[in-house]
Amino acid sequence: DADVTQTPRNRITKTGKRIMLECSQTKGHDRMYWYRQDPGLGLRLIYYSFDVKDINKGEISDGYSVSRQAQAKFSLSLESAIPNQTALYFCATSRGDQPQHFGDGTRLSIL
Amino acid sequence: DAKTTQPTSMDCAEGRAANLPCNHSTISGNEYVYWYRQIHSQGPQYIIHGLKNNETNEMASLIITEDRKSSTLILPHATLRDTAVYYCIVSDYKLSFGAGTTVTVRA
Numbered sequence: 001d002a003d004v005t006q007t008p009r010n011r012i013t014k015t016g017k018r019i020m021l022e023c024s025q026t027k028g029h030d031r032m033y034w035y036r037q038d039p040g041l042g043l044r045l046i047y048y049s050f051d052v053k054d055i056n057k058g059e060i061s062d063g064y065s066v067s068r069q070a071q072a073k074f075s076l077s078l079e080s081a082i083p084n085q086t087a088l089y090f091c092a093t094s095r096g097d098q099p100q101h102f103g104d105g106t107r108l109s110i111l
Numbered sequence: 112d113a114k115t116t117q118p119t120s121m122d123c124a125e126g127r128a129a130n131l132p133c134n135h136s137t138i139s140g141n142e143y144v145y146w147y148r149q150i151h152s153q154g155p156q157y158i159i160h161g162l163k164n165n166e167t168n169e170m171a172s173l174i175i176t177e178d179r180k181s182s183t184l185i186l187p188h189a190t191l192r193d194t195a196v197y198y199c200i201v202s203d204y205k206l207s208f209g210a211g212t213t214v215t216v217r218a
Binding site: 033035042043044045048092094097105 | 145152153154155156157160198203204205206207208209210211
């Protein structure tokens with residue numbers, strides 16, 4: 001969905017580095033979400049936000065932090081990356097309880 | 112969130128209807144049934160959702176049993192581009208993805 005843009009698309013980094021993944025949307029949606037997907041598995045919710053400055057933990061928030069400084073932007077940070085955080089990361093948006101729209105994902109590899 | 116049970120995989124002939132079952136026996140009254148699909152490693156794509164009534168859109172139909180404990184997603188005329196992993200999710204707003212059903216459409 002081109003209205004939900006994730007950057008970078010691919011990233012390779014080393015253990016211990018700080019990493020930020022960015023998500024921006026032009027849909028005007030109030031809610032934004034971060035998920036991770038491991039090979040062969042479904043997506044798991046990391047954090048979600050209902051509005052600017054609203055932050056809620058998801059299923060697997062340990063080792064991650066997020067920031068929602070503007071309605072259109074939701075960033076995910078790994079303060080000190082570790083190899084088991086290697087995964088595919090997806091951002092999603094929704095208008096209230098309406099269905100979520102996903103970005104194309106960021107493939108993150110931590111060596 | 113209520114859990115769902117889906118078959119691991121299924122095949123479908125191109126041009127035929129694909130019927131994807133989903134069991135969600137512990138669904139609560141305010142939870143919707145959502146269907147998404149994921150092609151390769153792309154972002155999941157929303158297909159359809161419903162609460163009690165059957166629903167139809169340009170992509171698919173959703174049949175929900177009267178007791179809401181199971182549902183079926185119907186792709187009326189499957190094409191090769193419908194090959195994907197299909198996820199059935201019951202939720203109020205926080206989506207919880209299981210392993211889904213890998214659907215392979217064969218020519």
